[in-house]
Amino acid sequence: MSRIHDALKRAEQERATSTGTHVEPVVDQPLAVADNMPTLQPAGASQMPNLASGLNYESLLARCPQCEWAPDARTMLFFQGDESRTGAEEFRTLRSRLYQIREKLPLKRLLVTSALPKEGKSFVAANLAQVMVRQHGRRALVIDADLRNPGMHRHFGAAQTPGLTEYLLGECDEFAVVQRGSMENLFFVAAGRAVPSAQELLANGRLKLFLQRLEPLFDWIVLDSSPVIPVSDATLVAGACDGILMVVRANVTPSDLAKRAREEFPDKLLLGVVLNGAPLGKLESKYYYGEAVTSPA
Numbered sequence: 001m002s003r004i005h006d007a008l009k010r011a012e013q014e015r016a017t018s019t020g021t022h023v024e025p026v027v028d029q030p031l032a033v034a035d036n037m038p039t040l041q042p043a044g045a046s047q048m049p050n051l052a053s054g055l056n057y058e059s060l061l062a063r064c065p066q067c068e069w070a071p072d073a074r075t076m077l078f079f080q081g082d083e084s085r086t087g088a089e090e091f092r093t094l095r096s097r098l099y100q101i102r103e104k105l106p107l108k109r110l111l112v113t114s115a116l117p118k119e120g121k122s123f124v125a126a127n128l129a130q131v132m133v134r135q136h137g138r139r140a141l142v143i144d145a146d147l148r149n150p151g152m153h154r155h156f157g158a159a160q161t162p163g164l165t166e167y168l169l170g171e172c173d174e175f176a177v178v179q180r181g182s183m184e185n186l187f188f189v190a191a192g193r194a195v196p197s198a199q200e201l202l203a204n205g206r207l208k209l210f211l212q213r214l215e216p217l218f219d220w221i222v223l224d225s226s227p228v229i230p231v232s233d234a235t236l237v238a239g240a241c242d243g244i245l246m247v248v249r250a251n252v253t254p255s256d257l258a259k260r261a262r263e264e265f266p267d268k269l270l271l272g273v274v275l276n277g278a279p280l281g282k283l284e285s286k287y288y289y290g291e292a293v294t295s296p297a
Ligand SMILES: Nc1ncnc2c1ncn2[C@@H]1O[C@H](COP(=O)(O)OP(=O)(O)OP(=O)(O)O)[C@@H](O)[C@H]1O
Pocket: 075, 114, 116, 117, 118, 119, 120, 121, 122, 123, 124, 146, 149, 151, 226, 227, 276, 277, 295, 296, 297
């Protein structure tokens, strides 16, 4: 029997022993070549993804690393147990709107993106995941899919590696890359080590597989991404998501660039705009297009 056949069979067996969730074969399949041919392999990536066997919520809790996070107290709004901090109410409003949308369409994997760097994508994604788990029993996973300029681990005060890059390269399984810290039901996947081939990695089909395998374990999966205008990585991530939130930084993002970024995505995926850093008391005039939720500086 060929090595290719062996590899496929092993992967199939691993899938069968996991959660019972059907996994579509979205990964790059090896080419069906004659038995004596060498197996084709993209540079820098192993042949098959590294799939954890027996993946379910209980096994994840037992096996994923419990980490000492040191969340940035200035920007991580919900770690101190103070529900009245500036901005907390806006995140609760955002949560309500997302639940309203979810009544009408399937929504679990959310991409948070923006036109330009430093508009608050990571801030919004991290706080959104936190506010989701403030509701009893809700579980959220937040993923730093900004592989070029990883930053969310700094907001959480968490380790940068291993993370999504290592998973997409086939070096680590899900148990190794999902971290949990001090907030119950909140899980985090850091970006991992910086690599020059972010675009190739995000396009290799394994992100979709990763999300398919973890989706049954969580109520929400929030993905942070790179900005849209300089690079196209966010559009690749969007292909694996159910909906997109565009962050616009009040009085900073030029409106033409916000519109250009918005045009990169299909209308049906765009859920709305989060206006970040809006001056308090002047929120009512700050609506752009679609739904907007404001987040004060
Ligand atoms: N509403 C806010 N109030 C206070 N500080 C904020 C707010 N939003 C963002 N910041 C701060 O602005 C900076 C940029 O935010 P953030 O890292 O979330 O942006 P980003 O869009 O993810 O940037 P990048 O494109 O570089 O990843 C950070 O220092 C963050 O703490």
